Amino acid sequence: MHGTSTLEEADRLMTVCNSCRYCEGLCAVFPAMEMRRAFSDGDLNYFANLCHACGACYTDCQFSPPHEYDVNVPKTLAVARAESWAAYAWPRAFSGLFANNGLAISIIAALCVAAFVFGFAALNDRQAMVGIHTGPGAFYALMPHSAMAALFGAALLYAIVALAMGVRAFWRDIGEPIGMLADPPSLWQAIKDTAGLRYLDGGGVGCVNEDERPTDRRKIYHHLTFYGFLLCFAATCVATLYHYLLAREAPYPFWDLPVVLGTSGGIGLLIGPAGLLFEKSKRDPVLVDEKRTGMDVAFILMLFLTSFTGIALLLLRDTSAMGPLLALHLGVVFSLFITMPYGKFVHGLYRFVALVRYARERRMMAGGASVPE
Ligand code: SF4
Ligand code: SF4
Numbered sequence: 001m002h003g004t005s006t007l008e009e010a011d012r013l014m015t016v017c018n019s020c021r022y023c024e025g026l027c028a029v030f031p032a033m034e035m036r037r038a039f040s041d042g043d044l045n046y047f048a049n050l051c052h053a054c055g056a057c058y059t060d061c062q063f064s065p066p067h068e069y070d071v072n073v074p075k076t077l078a079v080a081r082a083e084s085w086a087a088y089a090w091p092r093a094f095s096g097l098f099a100n101n102g103l104a105i106s107i108i109a110a111l112c113v114a115a116f117v118f119g120f121a122a123l124n125d126r127q128a129m130v131g132i133h134t135g136p137g138a139f140y141a142l143m144p145h146s147a148m149a150a151l152f153g154a155a156l157l158y159a160i161v162a163l164a165m166g167v168r169a170f171w172r173d174i175g176e177p178i179g180m181l182a183d184p185p186s187l188w189q190a191i192k193d194t195a196g197l198r199y200l201d202g203g204g205v206g207c208v209n210e211d212e213r214p215t216d217r218r219k220i221y222h223h224l225t226f227y228g229f230l231l232c233f234a235a236t237c238v239a240t241l242y243h244y245l246l247a248r249e250a251p252y253p254f255w256d257l258p259v260v261l262g263t264s265g266g267i268g269l270l271i272g273p274a275g276l277l278f279e280k281s282k283r284d285p286v287l288v289d290e291k292r293t294g295m296d297v298a299f300i301l302m303l304f305l306t307s308f309t310g311i312a313l314l315l316l317r318d319t320s321a322m323g324p325l326l327a328l329h330l331g332v333v334f335s336l337f338i339t340m341p342y343g344k345f346v347h348g349l350y351r352f353v354a355l356v357r358y359a360r361e362r363r364m365m366a367g368g369a370s371v372p373e
Helices: 005-020 029-034 041-050 073-088 092-098 101-123 145-173 184-195 217-245 257-281 290-316 322-342 346-366
Strands: none
Touching: 005 029, 005 041, 005 073, 029 041, 029 346, 041 073, 041 145, 041 346, 073 092, 073 145, 073 290, 073 346, 092 101, 092 322, 101 290, 101 322, 145 322, 145 346, 184 346, 217 257, 217 290, 257 290, 290 322, 322 346
16 A cells, blocks of 8 residues: 555556566666565655656557556656655645645745835835946945845755755655765766766657657756756855955956856756746647646746846846846745745755665665665
């Protein structure tokens, strides 16, 4: 007996697949499944988060509908994956945010933007709000750096703690007895697999989208989004070091490192999410967990808006639009931070953790050990 009907269905499918084994070369899910003869809830959640939703095992399956076995691995694992994220959420009281996630994120984002816009308007006179501020420290004419650092530092710290608690719950659920960092080779293998999105290629041919002709477009747009996000994060880190170590205040010139990193990342975060949205609109509905479409779209839009408002601020920072744009950008970024543990953002972390476990299992098997039941 499993904890949910989704896990019951996942168990049924994995039992069929374990007899068939036709898809074992497509991704990491099938080799991980083949290491077992029975599946616990934790094993099924592990497979679900190991799956990259490429869709290849549906297209290739001789038992997919209308066959009576009704095998649809991508969709069943997508539902199990989303349900596992809600189960691991910290604090548990917020796990409900995963349901109707698109609406929840939209409301939180709108409230955050409104709070920054009205806060700026209330704390500054009209002259300052729509005035022209230039040179180092221009942003802090509207919001003191100390207040900005305290507010965003607290939001980021909260997100990191909540995400770490979720990862801890997942690691325990999948039955790993030791710390993740205790096995550096597996960690390194998972980093390489994540950096290259190794399993988002349907076994080498690409993702299945609107028809049965696979392409690499989803992988390319995902790379642009992922590396764009990392570059923007690096820009923020460098700017923080500039502020505290070199006593250099933002905004910085266009040629300076934080701006170069932020602009490069921002372009990736415009093209990547736009491409992912386009690809999503063309996905075969049979592969998709329709109930979570709102969550996927909300996360993609939040990344796009973060970049769009950031680039608009960069381009118009020497004009009277700087005040309203700064409020808008800060509102979007703040809402992105506080909603990160309760939306699609978590897929990257749990997938990475699943890849660490997979690499560990592969190493154990190569060493002649068996996977603990
Ligand atoms: S998805 Fe279908 S073809 Fe692939 S292993 Fe499972 S049953 Fe076999
Ligand atoms: S959808 Fe792709 S990644 Fe997921 S189980 Fe099927 S082949 Fe593997």
